[in-house]
Amino acid sequence: MTNFEHEISIKGRMVNVPAIRVGDSIVVVKGRALKVAEIFDEYWLEKRHLPDPLRVIEEIRNAGQVPDLFTFSQRVPDTEPRYDFPMEWSNYAVIPLSTCDHWLKKQVSSMTKRNIQSSGKRGVEVRVCAFDDDYVRGIMSIYNETAIRQGRKFWHYGKDFASVQRENGTYAERSLFLAAFFEGQMIGYMKIVLDENTAAIMQILSKMEYYDKRPNNALMAAGVRECCSREIKHLLYEKYVYEGKPDSSLTEYKKSNGFIRIDVPQYFVPLTARGSLALRLGLNRSQKDKLPYWLTSRLVALRTKWYEHRMEKR
Numbered sequence: 001m002t003n004f005e006h007e008i009s010i011k012g013r014m015v016n017v018p019a020i021r022v023g024d025s026i027v028v029v030k031g032r033a034l035k036v037a038e039i040f041d042e043y044w045l046e047k048r049h050l051p052d053p054l055r056v057i058e059e060i061r062n063a064g065q066v067p068d069l070f071t072f073s074q075r076v077p078d079t080e081p082r083y084d085f086p087m088e089w090s091n092y093a094v095i096p097l098s099t100c101d102h103w104l105k106k107q108v109s110s111m112t113k114r115n116i117q118s119s120g121k122r123g124v125e126v127r128v129c130a131f132d133d134d135y136v137r138g139i140m141s142i143y144n145e146t147a148i149r150q151g152r153k154f155w156h157y158g159k160d161f162a163s164v165q166r167e168n169g170t171y172a173e174r175s176l177f178l179a180a181f182f183e184g185q186m187i188g189y190m191k192i193v194l195d196e197n198t199a200a201i202m203q204i205l206s207k208m209e210y211y212d213k214r215p216n217n218a219l220m221a222a223g224v225r226e227c228c229s230r231e232i233k234h235l236l237y238e239k240y241v242y243e244g245k246p247d248s249s250l251t252e253y254k255k256s257n258g259f260i261r262i263d264v265p266q267y268f269v270p271l272t273a274r275g276s277l278a279l280r281l282g283l284n285r286s287q288k289d290k291l292p293y294w295l296t297s298r299l300v301a302l303r304t305k306w307y308e309h310r311m312e313k314r
Helices: 055-060 099-107 112-121 132-145 161-168 210-211 214-231 249-256 273-281 292-311
Strands: 002-009 013-022 025-030 038-040 070-072 087-094 124-128 175-181 185-194 198-206 234-236 262-268
Touching: 002 262, 013 055, 025 055, 038 055, 055 070, 070 273, 099 214, 112 124, 112 214, 124 214, 132 161, 132 175, 132 185, 132 198, 175 198, 175 214, 185 214, 198 210, 198 214, 214 249, 262 273
Parallel strands: 038 070, 198 234
Antiparallel strands: 002 013, 013 025, 025 038, 070 262, 087 234, 087 262, 124 175, 175 185, 185 198
């Protein structure tokens, strides 16, 4: 076990945080007033390479500077609690997969099915690509289309080639890189990280200029087809509900594409007296989750107007 600093991305910026090496895994520590430890990239690691959480807890307790909490989650489809630690339910967006034909006929909405069909008719072609310089430049052209997405500053806007290559090249040896093309131009891309029986979408993004051609629907259909051909049983796409927003556009998009909500246990292990107190007070949760939806929706609308106003002044 060694203590050092490890680089992570927080809101699009690369920062160094304290870290502890446990076997082949890295445990990072985030936060100032409340220091929370977690396995770095836990969501993206292969399940067979995830460290035993009991060993991690023991190693952290022996670290020089003990964090206040250690948090870890079980993995889809393992939904039955297995550990006797304080826990909460963490939700994920998941497509249970059998065949692509079943997904298209039984799981997606009728509108999504029409969008997939119309995308092909409108000239969109999706291909599995190599992660090479052309692919990276294609991603950059999508990133640099606009500085504002979904009402907030777009973190990836203006990034240089080396940064885009490094950030999108993680887990490349077990990833699928897909791209949507229109008239020879890359207008959307999708990265899927594969595990033994599951896969997770790391990114799906397309140019807003070509929204009417539904490249995201075409990418999703191609992604499902590729996963089914590899006998993947569950395709994940991060959370199903974000920050208590059950009717967000992203949740609706996932629902229409056949994703369902699956809850898995997330554990919070107090390692200090401060950690125990924080857990009793609910300080382990994001404070945004405690705000009523009527307030958060208005705050999001105000944020959107503020960013739009800033862009108009440039």
